[in-house]
Amino acid sequence: MIKRPQSGETEEDILRMQNEFLSQRAKNPKLQPAAQFVKVPKETKKSLFVRSRQKASENNANDNAEQTRKSATSVPTVKQEILGEIQEKIVGNLDTSNVEKFSEIVLGDIVEKKFDAPMLNDDMEVEENIGFPTIKLTTLEKSTKAGKSIFASGGLSKNQSMRSQVPAPSEDLSKMYGNESVIVSNSAIAAEVHKQNLDVLSKMSRDDILEEREKLLNSIDPTLLELLKKRRQDKSNQALPSSTISTIINTKPSEKFEKQEPMDVSSVITPSNAAYDILQQSEAENWVHFDVVETDKLKWMRDIGESTTNVKPGEQFEARFDWKGVLLPYSVENKSEVIPAPAKDDRELYLHGDEPHRPGYTLQELFRLARSNIMQQRISAFGAIGGILSIYNQGFYDGVLELPISKIFFLLRLGLDDNTPAVLEVVTRALAFLFYNEADETLLDFIFENPGCHWQPSLESADMSTDFKDLNALENLQKQMQQLQMHEESNRSMFRSDFEEHENESKTSMSDFQLAETNLIECLLRTNILQRIYFILSAVKPENSTVTSCLKLLIRLARTNKEIAGKIVANNELIQCLFAHFLPDLTHTEANLSTAQFYYQPQFLCLKLVRILITQNLGIAVRLMNMQLSDILINYLSFRCDIKDAMIKVQIECLRIVRCLLLLRIDDSLYSRLDSAFYNMLQWHCNYLKFELGGPYLLRQHASALLMAISSEPCNAKSNHMLSEMLNKCCSAWIYRATRSDVGEFSQTTLLSVCLHVVNWHIQRDEHRYFNEFITKYLRDFLLSASFRKCVNQLITSSVILRKSGDRRYVHTPLPNVGAVLLHEDGPQLIIPQAYSLFLLNTLWSHIELQISRSHDEAHKPLLDALMTPPIAETFVQYLTLLSNNLNHFLCSNFYTKIEVQFVYKLLGCSELLQHFNSSQILQLVYNYLCCLGAEHILEIEQLFERIIFNTQYLNVSESALSKWKEVFISLAQSHYIVVEPSNLSLTKSSHTSAILTRDWPYFFFKIILQNFLDNAPQKITVDFSERDILEMTLTLVTELEDSSSNLKIVTPTEELMYAMTAFMGPESEFLNEEIRPLLRKHLLRFYDKYQNYTFDLDKAVIGKCKFESLYSLFVDHFQATSYGDELFGSLILVPMAQKYDSKWRRRMWSDYAPALCYLNCDESLLINGLGAYFEPAEQDESLIKAYALILNTNEVRVGTIPYKIAKYHLEHFKKTSKN
Structure with a gap:
C-alpha cells in the first residue's frame, strides 16, 4: 500500500511517491489509482428541426393523448420548442440519458424523499399555462431587520402582503365596528346600512381598507370628522376595548402596514444636480436597490453648504488652495442668486475629509497627493504647489501665510526623479517657480539695453557673500558686544556678530535640511542637480516645457556666484548637450523655424544662460568662446528670413552676448565679422520700425539691443562710415517721432536713451560730425516738446527711492532675490513702473556733461537752457526737495536703483539747480x-x-x-x-x-x-x-552740522544721549583735560537745553546698537573708577534718575551702585529740567524710601550734594504724608 502524502512533506517527497507508484505499476499493470478523472462523452448535437420531428413522433405515440392535447392547446408546440431552445442555451443540454450515465459514474443512487402531503410554497407564484416564467417588475423594499439578505427581505415582504390580503372574518368585523351604525341615526335603515358596509369590508384586504380609510380622512372636512368622532364616543355603549378603538380610529396606521412613500429628493439634491431629473422619473422608487433614497450615500452629489460660520477678524485658520495655487477664503459666499444654474462646478475642491465645508486643499493634503500612486493625482498636486510658489514669489502671500520653503523644495526634488514626461513637466515648472524669480528676470532683461545696465546681480546668500575678515569697526563692535546686541528677525543684518571661522567648511557636516535652511542653492547643488538636468535633456528628451524649466534652473544657479557658474561650465557633457540640442546651426533647421519645437531649435533661454555665465568671470567667457560661440552668434544674427517672435528673442540675446564680449575685450575680430549683419538690421529698423505707441515693443527692444551692441566697441577701434551714417539716420528719425508723439512706454524711453548713448560714443571717438544736425536740431526740439515735459513730470511719481515701502530681497534669507517687487500697502508692485523715464534723463545729463567737458564752442548751452526752462527746472527742484526729507535709504541699496542714485549725483553737480x-x-x-x-x-x-x-x-x-x-x-x-x-x-x-x-x-x-x-x-x-x-572733531562737527541745518537729524535723542556718555569712556580720560572740558560743557548744555522737555525712551531697543541699560551699567562703573567726581560726568548719570522715568533706574542707583553716590554731584544748571524734575512727583516706592533713609543714616552721601537733597526731600515728604 502506497503511503498518502502528509502536510509536512515537500514537492520532492511528492515526486518520490509518484516514482514509487509508477515503478509498482510497471511491475503490475492492473494496479489502478484510487481516483481518476472521467470525461463524460457529449452526445452529438441535433438541430432544432430534427429534434422537433422526433418530439412530434413521440407525442403521437404517447398513450396519454388527452393530457398531451390539453398541453398542446394551452401552449403551442412551436412555442414550447423555442422556449426549450432558450433553456438549453442558458443551462445546457441536460438530456435524461446523459444525466443517468453521469449519475451512474459520479453520483450514487438518488433517493427521493417521501411526503404525506404536497408542500406548497406561498412565496412562489406559478402560472401553469406557460412553461417559462414571465418577466415582472420586482419591488425590493428596504429590510427593517439587520442581517437580512435581499432574497430573504423579498420573501418576508411577500408573506406580509399575502397575510394582509386575506379577508377578515365577519365576526371579527362585528367586534371591531359594532352591530349597528353610529353615523346613521334612523334606526330603520341603520342595521341594513351597517350590514352592507360589513359585507363590503369582508371582501376587502387589510391594505385596501387602510387605503380607503386614508382617502376618506383626507377628503372629509376636519370639522365634520371631529363631529363624527364625538358622536361615536357618545352613542357607543357596547364597543370594543378602548385600546383597540384608539388604535383603529384615533391613531394613524402603524408604519409597517403603511405603504412607504418615496422620499422627496429635493431635500437631498437641488434641481441643478445631474441626478435630479433621473430620480423624478416615473416609478423611480421601484428600481432595484434604489427604492429608497439613501441620504448618506448621496451626500457627495449634493451642493456644498454655503451658509458656513465665518472666522472672527484676526483669527487664524488653515490655508487652503485651489488647483492653480490660489489661496481660497475661509468660506465661499452664496452667489446662487447671481450665478445661473449651469455655472462652473467647483465640487472638486471639496473632495477632502477635514473641514468638508471649506473649499480647497491644505499643503499637507497636497503633499500626500504628490506622493500618490496615481499619476494624475501627482500631476495635479505638483501643479497646485507650482502655482502657490509662483504667487508667493510675486509677493501676494507676504504677511498672509508662511510657506515651508525647505520642505516644499525636498518634495519637488524627489518628484524630479520621476522620468514620466508629464510629471517632469509640472515638477520642473514648480522648481523653476521656486528658484527662478520671473519678476526679477523680466525687469533685468527690460533694463539691460539701457546705458550702464549691463551689470548683472550676483545672488549669493548673506552668509556667503561677506568677507568677514574685512569687517569695519561697527561690526567689530557688534562682535565684542554680542551679549548686548539687539536683532530684528524680519530684517536680518548681513553681518552676524556670532560668526564662526571656517563656517563654509562646516557646511559639509550639515544635514540636508540644515543646509536648506541656510543656503538653498547649495542644497540644490548637493542633490546632484546638474547631472539630473543633463540626464533629462539628453536621455528623456521631453518635448514640452520641461526644457524651458531646466534652462531657468541653470540660469538661477549661474547667477549665484562665479564658483557655481564654473561648476556648470566644467560639466562638459551638460554644456555640449546644451550647444548641440538648443544652439543648432540654422542652415539645417530653417524649414522648421515656424514650428514650435524645443530640440534642435535655437532657444533664447539657452543663450541667456550663456550670457549670465559670461558675465560671471573672464575665464568662463574664454572657455565658452572656445566652443565656437562666435560662429553661433554670427549665424543667428545673419539670419535673413522672415523671423517670428521666438527668433527675435534669440537675436536680442545674441546682441546682448556680443555687447558683453566686446566690453570684456575678448575677441577683437568679432565686431568686424558682424559689420554686414549690423548694417542690414539697422537698415531694416530704419525702414520698418514703428516708434509710436501701438507698435511691437519687441522690435523696439531689438533695435535698442542692436544699438548698444554697436556702441560697445572700443572707442579707439577703426570706424565704419556707412554704419555711422545709418546710425545718424535712425537716431534722427526716432527722436523726431518722439517729438511729435507721446513717449509713455518703457521700450520707447529705452530706445531714446540708447540713441543718446550712441551719440555720446561717437563724441568720445571724435566723430561727432555725423551727429551735428541731430544735436543742434532734433535733440533740442525734443527737449522743448510737450512729450519731453511729460517724461520729466513722471520723475517724481515714478521715483523708486522716494517710496516709503520696502522690497522682498530677504523675504526668504536662504534664497535671496534681486528685489523687483515692492511691498506696497495696496498690494505688491513692480519696483520699476511702465512709465519710467529716469534712464533717459540720466543719459541725457551724461550727454550734457560730455559736451561741457569736450566742447569748445559752447554747443551744450542750448541744451542746458532747454533743461533749465521753468516747467522742467521746477520739477527737478521739487524732486531734490523731496529727497532731502523722504529719501528711502533701504531702497537706495536695491540693485534697480543704482542708475537713479547716479542721476541724483548729476543733479547735485548742476550749479544752475543748486541756486534754488x-x-x-x-x-x-x-x-x-x-x-x-x-x-x-x-x-x-x-x-x-x-x-x-x-x-x-x-x-x-x-x-x-x-x-x-x-x-x-x-x-x-x-x-x-x-x-x-x-x-x-x-x-x-x-x-x-x-x-x-x-x-x-x-x-x-x-x-x-x-x-x-x-x-x-x-x-x-x-x-x-x-x-x-x-x-x-566729533563734537565740533556734529554741532556745526546741526546748527547749519536745523532740519538735519543725525541720530535720535536717546542715541545722542548714549554717544554723549561714550565721550567720557575713553581710556585716556581726556574729559579731565582743561582744554577739552569747555567743549564738553558746551555740548552738554546745548544737549540739555535742546531736550529739556523730552522724555528719553530708555527701554527701546535700537537695531545694531547695544541697549541703554547695558551701556549705563558700564558708564556707572567707569564713573566710580576714573571720574574723580567730575560734575559733567555726574550730570549724565543723574539723567535716568528723574522722577518721570521708571523707578527701576533709581532703585538700581540707590542699591546696586550706592557707593558711587558719595562722589556724585554737579551744579544744578547741569541738571536737565532743573532740580524740580527730581522732586516731583513725590516718590511712592517704599523700597526707595527705605533706601533713602538708610543712605542718610549711614552718611554715605555728602551733605549738600544732589543725591542728598533728593533723598532728604522724599523722606520728609513721606513722613508728612504718613502723619496725615
Whole structure:
C-alpha cells in the first residue's frame, strides 16, 4: 500500500511517491489509482428541426393523448420548442440519458424523499399555462431587520402582503365596528346600512381598507370628522376595548402596514444636480436597490453648504488652495442668486475629509497627493504647489501665510526623479517657480539695453557673500558686544556678530535640511542637480516645457556666484548637450523655424544662460568662446528670413552676448565679422520700425539691443562710415517721432536713451560730425516738446527711492532675490513702473556733461537752457526737495536703483539747480544722500566731502580743521575700495550692497572709543588720531552740522544721549583735560537745553546698537573708577534718575551702585529740567524710601550734594504724608 502524502512533506517527497507508484505499476499493470478523472462523452448535437420531428413522433405515440392535447392547446408546440431552445442555451443540454450515465459514474443512487402531503410554497407564484416564467417588475423594499439578505427581505415582504390580503372574518368585523351604525341615526335603515358596509369590508384586504380609510380622512372636512368622532364616543355603549378603538380610529396606521412613500429628493439634491431629473422619473422608487433614497450615500452629489460660520477678524485658520495655487477664503459666499444654474462646478475642491465645508486643499493634503500612486493625482498636486510658489514669489502671500520653503523644495526634488514626461513637466515648472524669480528676470532683461545696465546681480546668500575678515569697526563692535546686541528677525543684518571661522567648511557636516535652511542653492547643488538636468535633456528628451524649466534652473544657479557658474561650465557633457540640442546651426533647421519645437531649435533661454555665465568671470567667457560661440552668434544674427517672435528673442540675446564680449575685450575680430549683419538690421529698423505707441515693443527692444551692441566697441577701434551714417539716420528719425508723439512706454524711453548713448560714443571717438544736425536740431526740439515735459513730470511719481515701502530681497534669507517687487500697502508692485523715464534723463545729463567737458564752442548751452526752462527746472527742484526729507535709504541699496542714485549725483553737480536752494537745504540734502552710497560710489563721496560737507561755505570751521577732518573720513571711505585682478574681470555686482556711511557716521570714532574701552587697549584706526582729536572733531562737527541745518537729524535723542556718555569712556580720560572740558560743557548744555522737555525712551531697543541699560551699567562703573567726581560726568548719570522715568533706574542707583553716590554731584544748571524734575512727583516706592533713609543714616552721601537733597526731600515728604 502506497503511503498518502502528509502536510509536512515537500514537492520532492511528492515526486518520490509518484516514482514509487509508477515503478509498482510497471511491475503490475492492473494496479489502478484510487481516483481518476472521467470525461463524460457529449452526445452529438441535433438541430432544432430534427429534434422537433422526433418530439412530434413521440407525442403521437404517447398513450396519454388527452393530457398531451390539453398541453398542446394551452401552449403551442412551436412555442414550447423555442422556449426549450432558450433553456438549453442558458443551462445546457441536460438530456435524461446523459444525466443517468453521469449519475451512474459520479453520483450514487438518488433517493427521493417521501411526503404525506404536497408542500406548497406561498412565496412562489406559478402560472401553469406557460412553461417559462414571465418577466415582472420586482419591488425590493428596504429590510427593517439587520442581517437580512435581499432574497430573504423579498420573501418576508411577500408573506406580509399575502397575510394582509386575506379577508377578515365577519365576526371579527362585528367586534371591531359594532352591530349597528353610529353615523346613521334612523334606526330603520341603520342595521341594513351597517350590514352592507360589513359585507363590503369582508371582501376587502387589510391594505385596501387602510387605503380607503386614508382617502376618506383626507377628503372629509376636519370639522365634520371631529363631529363624527364625538358622536361615536357618545352613542357607543357596547364597543370594543378602548385600546383597540384608539388604535383603529384615533391613531394613524402603524408604519409597517403603511405603504412607504418615496422620499422627496429635493431635500437631498437641488434641481441643478445631474441626478435630479433621473430620480423624478416615473416609478423611480421601484428600481432595484434604489427604492429608497439613501441620504448618506448621496451626500457627495449634493451642493456644498454655503451658509458656513465665518472666522472672527484676526483669527487664524488653515490655508487652503485651489488647483492653480490660489489661496481660497475661509468660506465661499452664496452667489446662487447671481450665478445661473449651469455655472462652473467647483465640487472638486471639496473632495477632502477635514473641514468638508471649506473649499480647497491644505499643503499637507497636497503633499500626500504628490506622493500618490496615481499619476494624475501627482500631476495635479505638483501643479497646485507650482502655482502657490509662483504667487508667493510675486509677493501676494507676504504677511498672509508662511510657506515651508525647505520642505516644499525636498518634495519637488524627489518628484524630479520621476522620468514620466508629464510629471517632469509640472515638477520642473514648480522648481523653476521656486528658484527662478520671473519678476526679477523680466525687469533685468527690460533694463539691460539701457546705458550702464549691463551689470548683472550676483545672488549669493548673506552668509556667503561677506568677507568677514574685512569687517569695519561697527561690526567689530557688534562682535565684542554680542551679549548686548539687539536683532530684528524680519530684517536680518548681513553681518552676524556670532560668526564662526571656517563656517563654509562646516557646511559639509550639515544635514540636508540644515543646509536648506541656510543656503538653498547649495542644497540644490548637493542633490546632484546638474547631472539630473543633463540626464533629462539628453536621455528623456521631453518635448514640452520641461526644457524651458531646466534652462531657468541653470540660469538661477549661474547667477549665484562665479564658483557655481564654473561648476556648470566644467560639466562638459551638460554644456555640449546644451550647444548641440538648443544652439543648432540654422542652415539645417530653417524649414522648421515656424514650428514650435524645443530640440534642435535655437532657444533664447539657452543663450541667456550663456550670457549670465559670461558675465560671471573672464575665464568662463574664454572657455565658452572656445566652443565656437562666435560662429553661433554670427549665424543667428545673419539670419535673413522672415523671423517670428521666438527668433527675435534669440537675436536680442545674441546682441546682448556680443555687447558683453566686446566690453570684456575678448575677441577683437568679432565686431568686424558682424559689420554686414549690423548694417542690414539697422537698415531694416530704419525702414520698418514703428516708434509710436501701438507698435511691437519687441522690435523696439531689438533695435535698442542692436544699438548698444554697436556702441560697445572700443572707442579707439577703426570706424565704419556707412554704419555711422545709418546710425545718424535712425537716431534722427526716432527722436523726431518722439517729438511729435507721446513717449509713455518703457521700450520707447529705452530706445531714446540708447540713441543718446550712441551719440555720446561717437563724441568720445571724435566723430561727432555725423551727429551735428541731430544735436543742434532734433535733440533740442525734443527737449522743448510737450512729450519731453511729460517724461520729466513722471520723475517724481515714478521715483523708486522716494517710496516709503520696502522690497522682498530677504523675504526668504536662504534664497535671496534681486528685489523687483515692492511691498506696497495696496498690494505688491513692480519696483520699476511702465512709465519710467529716469534712464533717459540720466543719459541725457551724461550727454550734457560730455559736451561741457569736450566742447569748445559752447554747443551744450542750448541744451542746458532747454533743461533749465521753468516747467522742467521746477520739477527737478521739487524732486531734490523731496529727497532731502523722504529719501528711502533701504531702497537706495536695491540693485534697480543704482542708475537713479547716479542721476541724483548729476543733479547735485548742476550749479544752475543748486541756486534754488539755500546752504542749509543743500547741506541736509547732501548729508542724506551720502548715507545711501556704497562702495561703488567712493569717488562721489570724495567729491561731495570736498565740495559741500567740509566746505567753509557751509560750516563755520577753519579751513585747516575741515581739511584735516576731510582726509580722515575720505581715508575711512577709501578702505572700501574694490580691487579686482585682471584675471577676475567680470560684469557682475552684488545685489545687496550696503552703504559705507551710516546715518550716524560723524559719531563713528566714538564707536572706536567704546571699542577701546571694551578691549582695554587702544585700537589702530585708519589714521593717527588721538582721543583728544576724536573728541574735538566729533563734537565740533556734529554741532556745526546741526546748527547749519536745523532740519538735519543725525541720530535720535536717546542715541545722542548714549554717544554723549561714550565721550567720557575713553581710556585716556581726556574729559579731565582743561582744554577739552569747555567743549564738553558746551555740548552738554546745548544737549540739555535742546531736550529739556523730552522724555528719553530708555527701554527701546535700537537695531545694531547695544541697549541703554547695558551701556549705563558700564558708564556707572567707569564713573566710580576714573571720574574723580567730575560734575559733567555726574550730570549724565543723574539723567535716568528723574522722577518721570521708571523707578527701576533709581532703585538700581540707590542699591546696586550706592557707593558711587558719595562722589556724585554737579551744579544744578547741569541738571536737565532743573532740580524740580527730581522732586516731583513725590516718590511712592517704599523700597526707595527705605533706601533713602538708610543712605542718610549711614552718611554715605555728602551733605549738600544732589543725591542728598533728593533723598532728604522724599523722606520728609513721606513722613508728612504718613502723619496725615
